[in-house]
Amino acid sequence: GIQVEQSPPDLILQEGANSTLRCNFSDSVNNLQWFHQNPWGQLINLFYIPSGTKQNGRLSATTVATERYSLLYISSSQTTDSGVYFCAVERDTGRRALTFGSGTRLQVQP
């Protein structure tokens, strides 16, 4: 099956710092999503981005499908950004199962 690798696995930032999270995938995909899992366990959909660039406030994402990677940028980080960030890809247009990476655990310190 497809492999999804995220880096770095762990990241500690001071409030206000910027960061870039990376997601590499081993084969072509139909869709790619970024999620934030907060400390309460909720999975929040950040971006649906099979290709191109999108921005939402302090967050932006870029997917280069031909090179099989996606980047999530977090600017001016806040303590509420803490949690685990997952990249998930979808290949099978029927079953639509998302294959998740192992995540980047982000801790933003005040």
Add this chain to the structure above:
Amino acid sequence: EAQVTQNPRYLITVTGKKLTVTCSQNMNHEYMSWYRQDPGLGLRQIYYSMNVEVTDKGDVPEGYKVSRKEKRNFPLILESPSPNQTSLYFCASSLWGGPQHFGDGTRLSIL
């Protein structure tokens, strides 16, 4: 507000006592799915449904049942729960080809 609602959010129960986790979405989505999340194993798909009365197995269907009698609802049934089904469960839904939206999760603990 567009959302996917799961109930209960938390449940502690005992082996063998049948339980149902409900999932409801108000976005008129055709596609719905269940995942479980376990440390070291990540999120894995249990069952999915492409529309009313159309369901199929995901990666880890053993010990689970589902039904899709109405478009908005997709309950997950554990007829004889066992401790290895202790997990964090998520329901997801989407329009065909669109982003998948997840519920807030259900923490099940089976003693």
